[in-house]
Amino acid sequence: MEDVTYTKGIYTAVATVRDADGGQYQGLVSLARDDGEAPENSVYEVDTLSGTPEEALEEAKALAHRILGELEL
Template sequence: MDDVTYTKGIYTATVTVRQLANGRFQGVVSLARDDATERETTAYEVEAPNTTATEALEEGKALAHRILGELEL
């Protein structure tokens, strides 16, 4: 499954899906600040795992939108 990327100002959120040991899937958002000399990245995980990768990706997208929506530029 391909990663999804969103950008707001100097921030880039990349959504990925990872499979857990129990066979479920979890959405993960990596938030990067692009203006720093050294790129700063913070990872956020969707709280509840999903049964399919598609559901996990959708949850990850929603999390990315919430994170980017809360940022002050």
Template sequence: MDMDDTIYTKGLYTATLGVRATDSGQYQGLVSLARDDGGEETDATLYEVDASSENEAEALEEARALAHRILGEIEL
């Protein structure tokens, strides 16, 4: 997995994509959204894709779409 494909930034916000296996053997996409305002601490919010996917690649695509929606809603 190419790391350039898993991190997106918009202004002070950074969205990092991830995937985790579910108990049912499927995969779920994740987006961690952090705001960097120059301080030492950055608070991150974890967003989960609602649907499960059959494989990691699909889950990552779902996480990518979610990240674009989240960042698209942020007004700078």
């Protein structure tokens, strides 16, 4: 499954999916900040597990939008 990338100013969020226990999937968002100095990276996990990778990716995309929406530039 393809990762989805979003940017806002100096921030880049990448939504992705990983396998979880019991045949379920979890969405993840990797947030990178590149302001010309040492890049800062954070990883956020979707709180719930999903039954399909498509559902997990949709949850990760929603989380990425929330994270980027809260950022002050």
